[in-house]
Amino acid sequence: MTEQALPGLPGGPGGPGDRAEGGLPHPGGTAVVPGRPWRAAGAWLLRRVGSAVFVLWAVATLIFLAIRLIPGDPAEAILGGPGSQASAEALAAARLEYGLDEPLWVQYLSQLGRLATGDLGTSYALRVPVAQLLTEQLPGTLALAAGAWVLAWVLALGLALWSGLGGRGAAVVGSALEIAAASVPHFWLGSVLVLLFSTAWGWLPPVSNGTAAGLVMPIVTLALPLAGFLGQVMRESMLTAMTSPFALSARARGESEAGVVLRHALRHAALPGVALSGWALGSLVSGAVVVESIFARPGLGRTLLQAVTLRDVPLVTGVALVSALAYVVVMALSDLAERAIDPRIRDR
């Protein structure tokens, strides 16, 4: 049973089995539209792109509305917030420059138009185009997040395999590890790792200095809590699969335990992990903000934090849009991966 499936409730609509998307066959599938796989694939792509556009539009609109609803003068925010004591002339000039004297709907439409052409505006604090800042900072965060994601999957799969193969300690070690991982905040874990590996033993640099050694602790810090969560659901799913009728029939056909685990149960263990991909991305993005600030590592997270401190709205909006786009892409990829792993979804 996955985390979302709640006690005592048969999988009603909206339960984990009921996915809003899905239903269309895999491009290679044969069940629903035999002979016309490309049409199905095209429809799938169209739906995904539509949902991406919708999410990005909604995020941009929400932020636009929030800026106008929250008390405070946007012109003042552009010039450095209420503390800056900008002169009336400077405020008027900023209003004119950013079109703040126009009616709201004109401002809204022109902002949407700019966003649609890929123009994310100019950072209030740094006076640099936001798009340029984001492309500079993205690779560092991507490397960190990708490394952590791979490590988390390796650890979680390893734990699931261990308990599937009947490791006696797996249940006890696993659940203890998972609860610890689930409750250890990134900022404490990172500090303790620095304390041990840099301060006490001097094995690794305490700040991320661009070398491979400097990347080890940030990746481990980011990966461990995620591995705990993933390991929790994957181990549970593995154990359920190992006691299911199909495992019994595989054993009856003379399959070895290792064969049952690898050829049959492993898919079931991986599925909830894949289904949690969107959530995992969220955990990586949230964690990256903290980890990059702990290890003084340049990246999107640290840029975002600085932008929040300076109340640099265009830059914050830019990071939010990039993250939302990443979420939509990851959801699409995880949908594909689920179809590849689980024939039941493919043939539905």
Next chain:
Amino acid sequence: MDDTRLQRGPRRGPRTGPHRSRLREPRRRAGLLRARAAGPVLAALASLFLLLAAVAPGWLAPTDPLAIDPAAAFQAPSAAHWLGTDESGRDIYARIVHGARPSLLIGAAATGLGLGLALVLGLVAGLGGRLLDAGVGRIVEVLLALPGLLLALVFIALAGPGVATTIVAVGLSTAPGYARIIRSQVRSLRGSPMIEAARVLGHSPARILARHLLPNALGPVMVLATLGIGQAVVWASALSFLGLGEAPPAPEWGAMLAAGRTYLGFAWWMTFFPGLAIVATAASSTVLGRALQRRAVAA
């Protein structure tokens, strides 16, 4: 034919025949049961301590958490200062105990706000027609696309840092997850024979909602809230760790941890113990929540 071998799943220990393995079975189970019971008991004790610290901090730690004593700065844990002192000679133990109230209050308030918001969204989606359901589903999807801390940071960038902002920010970021669960609860309850019976008996929709739907939907949500408070405390302390929550002189766990990092090289206790308090809070809420969940499954 020995079919236990087939059904037992993963084989444990050497294959010594069915008799021996059957004999071993009860012992292993007893051990697991004991381990399972120990977790919730420990968690309950930790929660009790935290609640006590939040209600009556002076009783657990008579020392003033704000009293500075420069002569006693950076003292390692000792009999006089159980968990050491910070850069101004303030007692870390007293500060952690006094920090429990703001941390738990922020966590509880944020969880309450998130649940309230989720309840509205979940009920609207669960009881409304297809259009309303789809509309709320879209809102939730957009909120989910902005992961927890990011949503909180965007909100803080717009509204400015502070305790109230922290509560709203964390509450907002937990709401979409709860909303999904409440919606699916309400949806599956709506078609249940119990509700149908109430409708046939002529109860008004309001009465059905208040007497039948809400109590049944709220049970599992309360379990989630237990799980969620710990997480909310972690997020709130993450925000103050990043310098966006409570201001430094106040005894707040995340802020204490951030302050201690400057002196990590020689005063590890300044970072280690506040973090341990956060971990203990989150872990005990997780363990208690899971125990409640298991009980709900068993019932």
